[in-house]
Amino acid sequence: MRSFRGFVIKEFYHIIRDYRSLLILFGMPAVQLILFGYAIRNELTQAKFAVVDPSHDVVTTELVNKMSSSHYLQFDGYLKSENDIHEAFKAGEIKEVVVFDRQFAHKLTHDGVADIQLIADATDPNMGRMITGQIMGIIQQFQISGTAGGTPGRIQITPKERMLYNPDLRSVNLFVPGLIAVILMLISALMTSITITREKETGTMEILLASPLRPMQIIIGKVLPYFFLAFLDVVIVLGLALVIFHIPFRGSVALFLGESGLFALTALSLGLLISSVADSQQTAMMMALGGLLLPTILLSGFIFPVSSMPWPLQWLSAIIPARWFLVIVRGIMLKGVGLAIIWKETAILAGMTLVFLFVSIRKFKVRLD
Amino acid sequence: MRTIKFIIQKEFLQIFRNRGMLPILFVMPLIQLIVLVNAATYEIKNIKVFIVDQDQTQVSQQLTGHFEGSKYFTLDGHSSQIAAGKEAINEGKANMALVIPHYFQRDLKNSKHASVQLLINAVDGSAASVSQSYASAIIQGFANQLTKESGAINISTGNIRIDDNNWYNPELKYTIYMVPGLLVVLVSMIGMFLTGMNIAREKEIGTIEQLNITPISRYQFILGKLSPFWIIGMGELAVGLFIGWLLYSLPIVGHLWLIFAVAAVYLFVVLGLGLLISTVTETQQQAMFIAWFLLVVFILMGGLFTPLESMPIWAQKVTILNPIAQFIEVMRNVLLKGSGPLDIRFQFVDLAVMAVVVNALAVMRYRKTHA
Numbered sequence A: 001m002r003s004f005r006g007f008v009i010k011e012f013y014h015i016i017r018d019y020r021s022l023l024i025l026f027g028m029p030a031v032q033l034i035l036f037g038y039a040i041r042n043e044l045t046q047a048k049f050a051v052v053d054p055s056h057d058v059v060t061t062e063l064v065n066k067m068s069s070s071h072y073l074q075f076d077g078y079l080k081s082e083n084d085i086h087e088a089f090k091a092g093e094i095k096e097v098v099v100f101d102r103q104f105a106h107k108l109t110h111d112g113v114a115d116i117q118l119i120a121d122a123t124d125p126n127m128g129r130m131i132t133g134q135i136m137g138i139i140q141q142f143q144i145s146g147t148a149g150g151t152p153g154r155i156q157i158t159p160k161e162r163m164l165y166n167p168d169l170r171s172v173n174l175f176v177p178g179l180i181a182v183i184l185m186l187i188s189a190l191m192t193s194i195t196i197t198r199e200k201e202t203g204t205m206e207i208l209l210a211s212p213l214r215p216m217q218i219i220i221g222k223v224l225p226y227f228f229l230a231f232l233d234v235v236i237v238l239g240l241a242l243v244i245f246h247i248p249f250r251g252s253v254a255l256f257l258g259e260s261g262l263f264a265l266t267a268l269s270l271g272l273l274i275s276s277v278a279d280s281q282q283t284a285m286m287m288a289l290g291g292l293l294l295p296t297i298l299l300s301g302f303i304f305p306v307s308s309m310p311w312p313l314q315w316l317s318a319i320i321p322a323r324w325f326l327v328i329v330r331g332i333m334l335k336g337v338g339l340a341i342i343w344k345e346t347a348i349l350a351g352m353t354l355v356f357l358f359v360s361i362r363k364f365k366v367r368l369d
Numbered sequence B: 001m002r003t004i005k006f007i008i009q010k011e012f013l014q015i016f017r018n019r020g021m022l023p024i025l026f027v028m029p030l031i032q033l034i035v036l037v038n039a040a041t042y043e044i045k046n047i048k049v050f051i052v053d054q055d056q057t058q059v060s061q062q063l064t065g066h067f068e069g070s071k072y073f074t075l076d077g078h079s080s081q082i083a084a085g086k087e088a089i090n091e092g093k094a095n096m097a098l099v100i101p102h103y104f105q106r107d108l109k110n111s112k113h114a115s116v117q118l119l120i121n122a123v124d125g126s127a128a129s130v131s132q133s134y135a136s137a138i139i140q141g142f143a144n145q146l147t148k149e150s151g152a153i154n155i156s157t158g159n160i161r162i163d164d165n166n167w168y169n170p171e172l173k174y175t176i177y178m179v180p181g182l183l184v185v186l187v188s189m190i191g192m193f194l195t196g197m198n199i200a201r202e203k204e205i206g207t208i209e210q211l212n213i214t215p216i217s218r219y220q221f222i223l224g225k226l227s228p229f230w231i232i233g234m235g236e237l238a239v240g241l242f243i244g245w246l247l248y249s250l251p252i253v254g255h256l257w258l259i260f261a262v263a264a265v266y267l268f269v270v271l272g273l274g275l276l277i278s279t280v281t282e283t284q285q286q287a288m289f290i291a292w293f294l295l296v297v298f299i300l301m302g303g304l305f306t307p308l309e310s311m312p313i314w315a316q317k318v319t320i321l322n323p324i325a326q327f328i329e330v331m332r333n334v335l336l337k338g339s340g341p342l343d344i345r346f347q348f349v350d351l352a353v354m355a356v357v358v359n360a361l362a363v364m365r366y367r368k369t370h371a
Helices: A002-017 A019-039 A058-069 A082-091 A104-110 A125-150 A171-202 A205-210 A215-245 A253-277 A281-299 A311-317 A321-335 A339-363 B002-017 B021-036 B058-069 B082-090 B104-111 B125-150 B175-205 B207-212 B218-248 B256-280 B284-300 B313-321 B323-337 B345-365
Strands: A047-052 A073-078 A096-100 A113-121 A156-164 B047-053 B073-079 B096-100 B113-121 B159-167
Touching (some): A002 A215, A019 A215, A019 B284, A047 A082, A047 A125, A058 A096, A096 A125, A104 A113, A125 B125, A125 B159, A171 A205, A171 A215, A171 A321, A171 B125, A215 A253, A215 A339, A253 A281, A253 A321, A281 B021, A281 B175, A281 B284, A321 A339, B002 B021, B002 B218, B021 B175, B021 B218, B047 B082, B047 B125, B058 B073, B058 B104, B058 B125, B073 B125, B082 B113, B175 B218, B218 B256, B256 B284, B323 B345
Parallel strands (some): A047 A073, A156 B113
Antiparallel strands (some): A096 A113, B096 B113
16 A cells, blocks of 8 residues: 555656646646637627629618628628629628519519528538528518518417527537536546556656556556546636636536546546557557547537437447536536436446446556567 | 658658557548548437427317427427426426417417417527527418418418528538538648657657757758658548548539649648647657647637637637638638639638748757757
8 A cells, every 4th residue: 555655646746747747737728718618609690691682672771771780690792693692602701692683672562572582601501501590580570570560360379488598598608518528538538648658668667567566556546646637627627617708507516526526537547548558659649639539529519419410420429428428517507407317427427437447457568568 | 852852761661660550640530531520510300399288279289280290300298287398308308398378279269369488408509599490480380371271361462582592502411511621620630740749759769869960951851851741641631532522422613723732831831830849849748738739729719610700809810820720711612612712812821821930930949959
């Protein structure tokens, strides 16, 4: 036991002495959370649209005014004809073009029907759909307010929405809790993935193996200091999320910290697993960063909802630890749920941790090649 | 010239001799491209609705039927208690609850007007607003149908007909939007990590001394270190584009030479950045941390997953320093819309300036003597 304590202390020294890495470990998550918290949004804001309006009458002008005054849209000017649309889209600034029929107002009053063509630059399908949806809503609103008063007998059903947990539909509330999970995962896995390979590369592994420490003790001794650091990171990042971004925190803080500790452990043991497989720091880092970065961002539900993915990917996402932690974080912070609801995710994380630890201990070679 | 050739030869030998590294270099990026492209979609399907029907009449059941028949919704439970609906949302079993209140049918009959309530899980705000608009459309359609059945008015007068078109991506497929972007990231990731660790590694294992005593000049050194990764990067881009075209029918509307011309400059930026990091750090670990940090910032603020336009203005301005953002823009515009050299001149100049500055800095920072 005493030799184990000595080993843990040695590991602590290793980390604390390297103040540059230490700065990175604490500074980087904080900077990332602040930067991304501000920058990662997917709301529609001030999307530029242009108008082709050959009739230029009272009705079309009013419609264009209505569209311009929406704070989701920004009027960028008139195009001469439909032939200019391609050029406008190619330059990349304008995202939607509204094309009015000739003699729009005249047709509307005399024929009863007039046409509007909405053309979206749908290279980004989501953006295209959102802008078209906005403009359609404005046109429909215009139509109802203009005609509904004069059409008694029309049956109306008004849907009254209540947006639960996030009434202002702020995407920050979705992304910041997600960021906590992603940053924690990547930092922790990165930290541990190189500790063992570094000992191998610098040759000090031999000394460790010759010591009376058992493999299990070496591994736990390696993880323990990083666990404290990761936990500190959680506290820093959570504090920033609450203070700077005013993310609601509706659940229990103790539960949150407990779950974060568990997740940090999962990520750390994944890092260990990588380092016991890789033979050089370079390989370990490429595996931890190249292999984890995109899958963690893409498959965890951090940005794109898991339920929208094709089923093989939904199934694949089950092996991404961050996916489960995301459900936990969002649940505790935004919905205020307790362990009774997130026990399944908790159990999965605990199971993953055990598997990672078990495999790394088994894989840990007590002899040098 | 001969000296550079030897350096390039040495680097290639080192790359291909490292068996553990080869699959990471060549297989992992392509697998990620093939698999992950499918994950990136905002498309909302199968919204789980919990029905709280307090009215229990013919009309309320008809409305429920309309939701059941929609391809966007799947019914997920019934109750007459609002609390049950809220609980289903809280547990994550349902995304939305439709509450049809008492006297719904009676109100519609008497006053031609009634309301329903939609409780929506808005943790994901954009998904929530999409669900809301789908639900409103169904309810509106149902109301129109009732109006028509009652025969009270002819609702086809005073109508504005909307015809909506989606250019460049008529089926609104996410994959063809994501392939160009992800490809940029994968090419950059490999290039930046490898060059980032390169010189730091020579420093760590001490071989930098041996290079320093050779007659090679600083420019030759940097150029020799860059070239192998530049060739690998261009090759990976070509293979990636081919895979995108083959598997995801990625449209190639514009000129391919334009893509490769911009890529040639772009790779100099990324690889130069890697080398710059490598010259200012002492260990591979530090180099990796910095490269990784920059890369994550570039990716998440580069318009790959979330639109640039949604970022605050200051963040949009900063993208002028973000090579990944510029190249993704070029790839998407040229491949999907067929933008020409004039349309992308801004991005090209921006990348060219970055390439010169970054590589000049890397050459300057590399010292053959220890300070």
